[in-house]
Amino acid sequence: MPVKHEKHSIVSMILLLVFIFLATDIIGKNIHKYYFKSLFRKNDREKEYRIPSNYYHHGLKPNINITKTLWGNVFYPIATNSLGFKDKRPREILLSSGSYRILFIGDSFTEGVGIAYENTFVGIIDNVLQKKGIEVLNAAVCTYSPSSYYAKVKYLIDVAGLKFNELVVFIDISDIRDEAVLYRLDGDKVVDRKEELKINAALNEKYKADLKKKRGCYQKIEEILRRDTIMTYLMVKNVHDLFFSRDFSYDYDSINFREASWTFNKGIYDEFGRAGLEKCAGSMDRLANLCRDKKIILTIAVYPWPDQIVHHDLNSLQSQFWTNWAKKSGVKIINYFPHFIQPNDDTARIRAILDSYFIPGDVHWNNEGHRKVANIFLSDFSIQTIK
Numbered sequence: 001m002p003v004k005h006e007k008h009s010i011v012s013m014i015l016l017l018v019f020i021f022l023a024t025d026i027i028g029k030n031i032h033k034y035y036f037k038s039l040f041r042k043n044d045r046e047k048e049y050r051i052p053s054n055y056y057h058h059g060l061k062p063n064i065n066i067t068k069t070l071w072g073n074v075f076y077p078i079a080t081n082s083l084g085f086k087d088k089r090p091r092e093i094l095l096s097s098g099s100y101r102i103l104f105i106g107d108s109f110t111e112g113v114g115i116a117y118e119n120t121f122v123g124i125i126d127n128v129l130q131k132k133g134i135e136v137l138n139a140a141v142c143t144y145s146p147s148s149y150y151a152k153v154k155y156l157i158d159v160a161g162l163k164f165n166e167l168v169v170f171i172d173i174s175d176i177r178d179e180a181v182l183y184r185l186d187g188d189k190v191v192d193r194k195e196e197l198k199i200n201a202a203l204n205e206k207y208k209a210d211l212k213k214k215r216g217c218y219q220k221i222e223e224i225l226r227r228d229t230i231m232t233y234l235m236v237k238n239v240h241d242l243f244f245s246r247d248f249s250y251d252y253d254s255i256n257f258r259e260a261s262w263t264f265n266k267g268i269y270d271e272f273g274r275a276g277l278e279k280c281a282g283s284m285d286r287l288a289n290l291c292r293d294k295k296i297i298l299t300i301a302v303y304p305w306p307d308q309i310v311h312h313d314l315n316s317l318q319s320q321f322w323t324n325w326a327k328k329s330g331v332k333i334i335n336y337f338p339h340f341i342q343p344n345d346d347t348a349r350i351r352a353i354l355d356s357y358f359i360p361g362d363v364h365w366n367n368e369g370h371r372k373v374a375n376i377f378l379s380d381f382s383i384q385t386i387k
Contacts, residue, residue: 106170110140146283180276
């Protein structure tokens with residue numbers, strides 16, 4: 001009888017210790033979340049410098065200098081020049097320059113969210129080319145798409161009076177969704193697509209619900225543990241990894257985005273991909289014609305999201321479409337897909353690429369990703385002339 005009582009006491013003690021450990025872990029996680037939530041709220045200053053535009057929908061406030069702002073879980077400084085372009089510091093930009101001048105435009109990747117200007121690919125290119133007497137400006141802003149590219153460049157040339165020699169447009173994977181459901185051109189100005197946006201919101205919810213249904217029992221448990229604990233999650237994860245391989249979706253919040261999936265998912269391509277490409281091409285045609293009229297060299301660039309890397313989407317619809325468009329339009333294209341994706345990449349190689357070049361839990365490049373993009377651009381750069 002004493003032996004049985006002793007075993008019962010040991011089991012009770014173990015259960016009590018497990019309960020105390022789990023309770024402490026949950027409390028610690030909640031303190032951690034509360035602390036960082038307060039810290040993030042304090043430093044979330046985007047509303048101070050992201051402003052609306054009557055011409056190109058939205059932009060950045062001119063001549064701001066904020067030492068700490070927030071993108072996701074990343075703190076970084078941001079400054080803009082007199083034109084409202086992200087820059088190394090607030091400064092006056094002359095509308096006309098005696099130097100060869102390159103204007104970059106794109107969305108959040110080209111703006112360089114989460115990264116100080118000097119570490120963005122545009123900032124790195126700027127630093128290198130200024131030593132050769134070439135001036136670099138960055139007109140990119142989050143959630144721009146081809147209609148924004150056209151409207152902003154048109155405004156900068158015809159209204160602001162900005163002079164430049166070359167335009168480099170980084171066309172994002174999400175531009176196709178944005179052009180189909182968010183924005184449209186009304187004359188030379190960008191306006192919202194209201195009805196399409198409502199339909200897209202409903203389809204987004206369906207897509208997220210379908211993803212949840214596909215998750216296995218263990219993945220659901222790990223998701224709960226990651227949300228509510230620290231040590232328990234790490235212990236369970238490490239034990240699981242000893243015996244089982246891990247799906248990318250366990251560790252990377254940067255994949256399974258609907259706006260990126262149109263290049264390899266036919267259903268999503270049918271929802272907005274086909275129409276989005278057509279609308280993008282229309283806006284880019286107008287931009288190409290504008291550049292020809294103003295004798296401005298046009299270059300475009302395309303690059304993958306983590307979703308394309310995970311799905312080995314080397315010969316992507318994105319790169320194929322814009323390669324054909326560039327050939328037809330007589331403009332240079334820089335295709336970054338082969339620099340991030342190789343046909344025989346295994347799981348370890350894909351994980352290394354995602355860990356090396358992207359902000360954790362984010363689709364955007366980290367410092368090394370921006371350096372890679374800049375180096376590829378610079379390795380092939382030469383001043384072009386109008387043919």
